[in-house]
Amino acid sequence: MPELPEVxxxxxxxxxxxxxxxxxxxxxxxxxxxxTDYDVLVAALRGRQFVATQRVGxxxxxxxxxxxxxHFHFGMTGDLAYYQYDQEQPRFARIIFYFQNGYRLAxxxxxxxxxxxxxxxxxxxxxxxxxxxxALAITPEELGQTLARKKALIKPVLLDQSxxxxxxxxxxxxxxxxxxxxxxxxASSLTSLEVQALHEAIQKVLLTAIQYEANYxxxxxxxxxxxxxxxxxxxxxxxxxxxxxxxxQKLQIKQVGGRTTYFCPVDQPYVLSF
DNA sequence: GCGCTTGTTAAAGT
DNA sequence: AACTTTAACAAGCG
Numbered sequence: 001m002p003e004l005p006e007v008x009x010x011x012x013x014x015x016x017x018x019x020x021x022x023x024x025x026x027x028x029x030x031x032x033x034x035x036t037d038y039d040v041l042v043a044a045l046r047g048r049q050f051v052a053t054q055r056v057g058x059x060x061x062x063x064x065x066x067x068x069x070x071h072f073h074f075g076m077t078g079d080l081a082y083y084q085y086d087q088e089q090p091r092f093a094r095i096i097f098y099f100q101n102g103y104r105l106a107x108x109x110x111x112x113x114x115x116x117x118x119x120x121x122x123x124x125x126x127x128x129x130x131x132x133x134x135a136l137a138i139t140p141e142e143l144g145q146t147l148a149r150k151k152a153l154i155k156p157v158l159l160d161q162s163x164x165x166x167x168x169x170x171x172x173x174x175x176x177x178x179x180x181x182x183x184x185x186x187a188s189s190l191t192s193l194e195v196q197a198l199h200e201a202i203q204k205v206l207l208t209a210i211q212y213e214a215n216y217x218x219x220x221x222x223x224x225x226x227x228x229x230x231x232x233x234x235x236x237x238x239x240x241x242x243x244x245x246x247x248x249q250k251l252q253i254k255q256v257g258g259r260t261t262y263f264c265p266v267d268q269p270y271v272l273s274f
Numbered sequence: 275g276c277g278c279t280t281g282t283t284a285a286a287g288t
Numbered sequence: 289a290a291c292t293t294t295a296a297c298a299a300g301c302g
Contacts (some may be wrong), residue, residue, distance in 0.1 A: 074281090076282095111299050150291090152293085161282085169281085260279085
């Protein structure tokens with residue numbers, strides 16, 4: 001589930017569990033998950049401690065006492081689990097950090113889209129990978145200037161990590177719903193009022209999601225995310241959640257920019273009504 | 275068993 | 289050339 005709020009939750013979890021404990025070893029099930037050679041990774045980390053964490057978009061950087069960083073990307077399904085050596089190993093724990101105190105940190109990778117590697121310079125890494133300002137840090141002006149020169153649809157533009165970092169497919173739908181903007185509007189066609197609304201919605205959705213530690217079932221009832229199938233379990237009557245939580249009209253579901261998109265055609269009209 | 279999936283990116287298209 | 293769109297990646301899940 002790793003969009004920005006999940007990664008922020010993982011960052012806090014890592015910070016609360018894994019700092020200041022010397023590493024003994026690292027076990028890797030599939031070296032495709034590594035962006036640094038296994039031997040290099042182990043040689044660099046053995047005996048080292050993690051000392052600090054920072055997050056940009058969906059990227060987690062963990063600083064070591066050697067001055068370099070370990071970069072985590074959680075792909076579509078990555079997760080973390082910290083547990084004692086005699087506890088059962090979680091499923092899909094494909095990379096395991098062994099601490100000298102007997103605890104372990106599992107990097108859980110069900111679909112192998114996750115990545116770990118060494119990074120010397122976070123700024124240089126972000127530049128090289130063209131990762132833009134974090135979605136919680138970007139200013140309305142910065143966002144507006146970038147959107148103004150984009151010819152693509154607003155939804156795929158917001159998903160582009162080189163425009164703003166941290167927004168994924170479910171959050172972009174929520175943000176556009178809260179800002180009442182149709183996902184197929186051209187990014188450059190947004191008025192300054194709409195850009196302002198968009199920026200406010202990004203803040204609101206992300207801060208809400210972080211507050212609930214990305215547990216979507218706890219989100220306010222007027223969030224469109226409850227229409228997503230996976231969120232239905234706490235709600236026996238599935239049908240009612242395919243209606244707009246604001247106007248109760250039927251939601252529209254279609255592919256936009258190649259991704260499944262939920263929106264309310266009434267509350268998010270394509271044509272401006274003012 | 276089929277189609278779907280929260281992300282990224284190389285390749286193709288304009 | 290530069291920007292945009294699409295397909296592919298891997299594997300689990302319903």
